[in-house]
Amino acid sequence: MTDKPSFFDEMYGFGETARAPYSAYSSWFNQEDVARLRKKSEQAEAFFRLTGITFNVYGVEEATERLIPFDLVPRIITGREWGILEKGIEQRVRAINSFLHDIYHRQEIVRAGRIPVEMIARNDAFLPQMIGVAPPGNIYTHITGTDLVRTGEDEFYVLEDNARTPSGVSYMLENRETMLHMFPELFSQINVRGVSQYPRSLRRSLSSCRPSICDGPPTLAVLTPGIHNSAYYEHAFLADQMGVELVEGHDLRVVDGRVAMRTTRGYKPIDVLYRRVDDDFLDPMTFNPDSVLGVPGIMDVYRAGGITIANAPGTGIADDKAIYSYMPEIVEFYTGEQPILKNVPTWRCSEPDAFKYVLEHLEELVVKEVHGSGGYGMLVGPAASKKEIADFRAKLETKPGNYIAQPTLSLSTVPILTKAGLAPRHVDLRPFALASPGGVEIIPGGLTRVALKKGSLVVNSSQGGGTKDTWVLED
Amino acid sequence: MLGKTAGGIFWMLRYMERSENTARMIDAGLRISLTRSSAADSEWSSILQATGVASQYFAQHDKIDGQKVINFLLRDQTNDGSVMANVEWARTNARMVRTALTKEVWEAVNECWMVLKSQLSKPVKQQDLPEILSSIRQRTAYVRGSLHGSMVRNDIYDFARMGTFFERADNAARVLDVKYYILLPSIMHVGTVSDNVQWETILRATSSVRAYQSLHDGEFDPRKIARFLILDKRLPRSLAFCYHKIQANLAYLAEDYGERRECHKMVDQICHKFDHSTIDQIFEYGLHEFVTDFLSESHALGRQIERDYRFYE
Numbered sequence: 001m002t003d004k005p006s007f008f009d010e011m012y013g014f015g016e017t018a019r020a021p022y023s024a025y026s027s028w029f030n031q032e033d034v035a036r037l038r039k040k041s042e043q044a045e046a047f048f049r050l051t052g053i054t055f056n057v058y059g060v061e062e063a064t065e066r067l068i069p070f071d072l073v074p075r076i077i078t079g080r081e082w083g084i085l086e087k088g089i090e091q092r093v094r095a096i097n098s099f100l101h102d103i104y105h106r107q108e109i110v111r112a113g114r115i116p117v118e119m120i121a122r123n124d125a126f127l128p129q130m131i132g133v134a135p136p137g138n139i140y141t142h143i144t145g146t147d148l149v150r151t152g153e154d155e156f157y158v159l160e161d162n163a164r165t166p167s168g169v170s171y172m173l174e175n176r177e178t179m180l181h182m183f184p185e186l187f188s189q190i191n192v193r194g195v196s197q198y199p200r201s202l203r204r205s206l207s208s209c210r211p212s213i214c215d216g217p218p219t220l221a222v223l224t225p226g227i228h229n230s231a232y233y234e235h236a237f238l239a240d241q242m243g244v245e246l247v248e249g250h251d252l253r254v255v256d257g258r259v260a261m262r263t264t265r266g267y268k269p270i271d272v273l274y275r276r277v278d279d280d281f282l283d284p285m286t287f288n289p290d291s292v293l294g295v296p297g298i299m300d301v302y303r304a305g306g307i308t309i310a311n312a313p314g315t316g317i318a319d320d321k322a323i324y325s326y327m328p329e330i331v332e333f334y335t336g337e338q339p340i341l342k343n344v345p346t347w348r349c350s351e352p353d354a355f356k357y358v359l360e361h362l363e364e365l366v367v368k369e370v371h372g373s374g375g376y377g378m379l380v381g382p383a384a385s386k387k388e389i390a391d392f393r394a395k396l397e398t399k400p401g402n403y404i405a406q407p408t409l410s411l412s413t414v415p416i417l418t419k420a421g422l423a424p425r426h427v428d429l430r431p432f433a434l435a436s437p438g439g440v441e442i443i444p445g446g447l448t449r450v451a452l453k454k455g456s457l458v459v460n461s462s463q464g465g466g467t468k469d470t471w472v473l474e475d
Numbered sequence: 476m477l478g479k480t481a482g483g484i485f486w487m488l489r490y491m492e493r494s495e496n497t498a499r500m501i502d503a504g505l506r507i508s509l510t511r512s513s514a515a516d517s518e519w520s521s522i523l524q525a526t527g528v529a530s531q532y533f534a535q536h537d538k539i540d541g542q543k544v545i546n547f548l549l550r551d552q553t554n555d556g557s558v559m560a561n562v563e564w565a566r567t568n569a570r571m572v573r574t575a576l577t578k579e580v581w582e583a584v585n586e587c588w589m590v591l592k593s594q595l596s597k598p599v600k601q602q603d604l605p606e607i608l609s610s611i612r613q614r615t616a617y618v619r620g621s622l623h624g625s626m627v628r629n630d631i632y633d634f635a636r637m638g639t640f641f642e643r644a645d646n647a648a649r650v651l652d653v654k655y656y657i658l659l660p661s662i663m664h665v666g667t668v669s670d671n672v673q674w675e676t677i678l679r680a681t682s683s684v685r686a687y688q689s690l691h692d693g694e695f696d697p698r699k700i701a702r703f704l705i706l707d708k709r710l711p712r713s714l715a716f717c718y719h720k721i722q723a724n725l726a727y728l729a730e731d732y733g734e735r736r737e738c739h740k741m742v743d744q745i746c747h748k749f750d751h752s753t754i755d756q757i758f759e760y761g762l763h764e765f766v767t768d769f770l771s772e773s774h775a776l777g778r779q780i781e782r783d784y785r786f787y788e
Contacts, residue, residue, distance in 0.1 A: 049585075049589065050582050050585060050586060050589070051578075051582070051585075052570070052573075052581065052585050227567065227570050227571055232570070236570070236573040236574055239574045240573060240574040244574075245476075245477055245480075245574065246573070246574045247477065248479070250479075250788060251477055251478070251479050261477060262477060262478045262479070262785050262788065263476055263477055263478060263785070264476055264477075264478050264481045264630060264732075264784040264785060265732060266785075
């Protein structure tokens with residue numbers, strides 16, 4: 001690329017003065033002393049440590065509990081912009097649920113020739129055990145985290161639909177708490193929509209998906225792999241905030257056709273299990289036989305309607321990166337509407353023409369593994385060295401079907417606070433949507449992840465990304 | 476509540492109490508070594524035995540050295556009974572039962588861990604010891620205080636309290652187990668200066684010197700000391716006090732759950748002994764035997780509570 005890319009900055013646009021949504025914040029900031037703010041930043045870090053908002057890094061002996069860096073400059077979205085995102089996410093979540101129901105039942109979309117059958121049949125994320133299963137309330141993705149990126153004033157793209165066990169919502173909530181605590185004056189000047197209702201909404205939403213076997217108030221529980229899991233803090237946080245038990249596999253067993261937890265008073269049946277354990281580990285009798293994280297026999301109970309599992313097993317087929325490229329068709333097929341949110345154009349390397357194009361344009365493209373996550377196993381062409389590109393080309397050629405490619409987007413930036421003052425860094429956004437028979441609720445805000453390194457496009461916390469509070473303004 | 480949570484909170488408080496008790500014993504040892512250096516080695520050796528880590532210490536060192544013992548008890552990584560190890564265990568349990576704790580209690584435990592981890596990151600020099608010991612006492616008291624001030628009085632609280640009293644009684648009994656012989660009647664030297672110091676140490680290791688003095692006109696008497704530590708229900712570290720608390724907490728549980736279990740019978744039997752024994756009868760039976768019996772009954776009760784309330788599968 002010859003032209004230096006210019007990025008849309010959400011605070012300053014392409015210019016030097018603050019855009020309207022940031023004007024109040026900007027005038028506040030300009031009267032602040034950077035040194036005082038840096039001190040606040042340290043206070044925030046101490047607060048996170050004390051609260052224990054840490055994540056575990058696998059395979060690192062020293063300092064296994066780390067903090068995700070928090071930047072105190074908020075990411076601000078107008079009510080109007082949010083309105084569009086909200087509609088677009090809702091449309092997508094509805095389409096994904098219809099798609100999942102269809103895929104595990106009649107597969108109309110395949111019969112209609114809109115998705116090739118091998119995309120489903122030969123996809124590891126497709127769970128044959130879910131064929132013909134009707135989840136309570138017909139909800140598959142009780143919780144969805146939709147990853148969005150922005151490239152301009154009105155340009156938003158969906159990068160990924162996280163339909164399995166999306167994480168990060170505790171950061172959305174704790175980041176806000178931290179900001180309220182540090183800068184109460186900002187919140188009295190600027191009207192920011194609240195996010196703290198999330199745990200209550202989650203509880204309500206999960207409760208309304210209870211199985212028909214449950215006739216009183218449902219018993220909910222959060223299933224965690226345990227204290228060594230990287231997102232353990234979040235699991236404990238959500239259970240605590242919802243006021244439900246946090247269980248591990250060894251607290252549970254199947255008793256009289258129900259999944260029950262071992263309490264001091266005996267075994268107590270669970271109606272709705274918000275599991276933060278992957279499909280593979282959920283039931284050693286059905287999936288990975290070596291798993292000690294799950295509950296032997298839970299899938300039989302599930303299929304017999306004895307428990308709600310949230311999210312339903314097998315939802316991975318909807319957020320698979322190869323399926324992603326079909327999302328516009330999926331939205332249209334099930335809603336009869338044009339997608340409100342754009343997909344990033346995607347080349348499927350399984351298709352010869354597309355593959356040829358990708359090989360010829362590796363320097364410009366982002367190439368991702370279909371089943372990869374966490375920003376690993378991907379090539380960011382424009383940032384890669386000649387050798388990295390050559391190495392990746394070799395991998396790509398041995399198994400093209402394993403990859404997709406996308407153009408390198410000019411991701412928007414939001415300033416972070418550095419020693420020298422504000423400096424732009426790339427961001428993405430993950431809002432959280434709750435689906436229940438009553439509808440889809442999207443909490444106004446989300447997790448803004450920010451690449452702390454100058455120029456970097458990788459926002460993942462495992463690779464040095466940080467987070468910001470996300471403000472949706474009350475217009 | 477989950478059986479695992481009951482076990483987790485019970486052990487969280489046991490570990491907190493144990494780290495505090497170890498700090499008290501180090502304090503007692505330090506006192507002896509500063510005032511009567513000739514008695515210091517045997518005192519450190521008793522402390523290693525009472526904290527149950529003597530064999531671990533001698534696997535590392537061939538002889539007693541005050542500074543080494545102190546560091547071993549506070550922070551040595553090969554000592555899984557060190558103050559730091561106990562605080563780590565308390566915090567791990569707290570993380571596991573996080574949803575059963577208030578924010579105040581969790582933060583108190585987490586802060587205790589953060590502060591001590593930093594204070595004990597390097598070998599402790601003698602001049603820093605008083606500060607560190609008082610920091611351990613303060614941090615653990617803060618955990619107890621937040622528990623008291625912020626937790627709902629339900630089964631969770633009952634298990635937490637039982638953890639504290641189990642460990643505290645166990646600790647007092649282990650001090651008596653190691654030191655019983657100096658409380659036994661002896662014709663050879665009654666009330667010598669040496670005895671006075673020894674007796675005082677027992678009280679000091681259980682933080683009861685002042686309480687003893689104010690209730691006994693300041694005179695050290697082995698029989699009174701034994702009675703005070705075993706039978707006096709006014710002393711919050713006596714065996715009788717701790718066991719009546721355990722009995723009360725188990726009674727709350729029975730009331731709450733509408734059901735008495737095997738452990739209720741056992742605790743009643745133990746408390747009956749405290750209520751109906753005089754110190755003379757205990758000496759007649761044998762102080763050492765009494766303490767040994769108590770330790771094994773206490774252990775059995777702990778196991779029964781685990782079973783009755785399904786701590787484990």
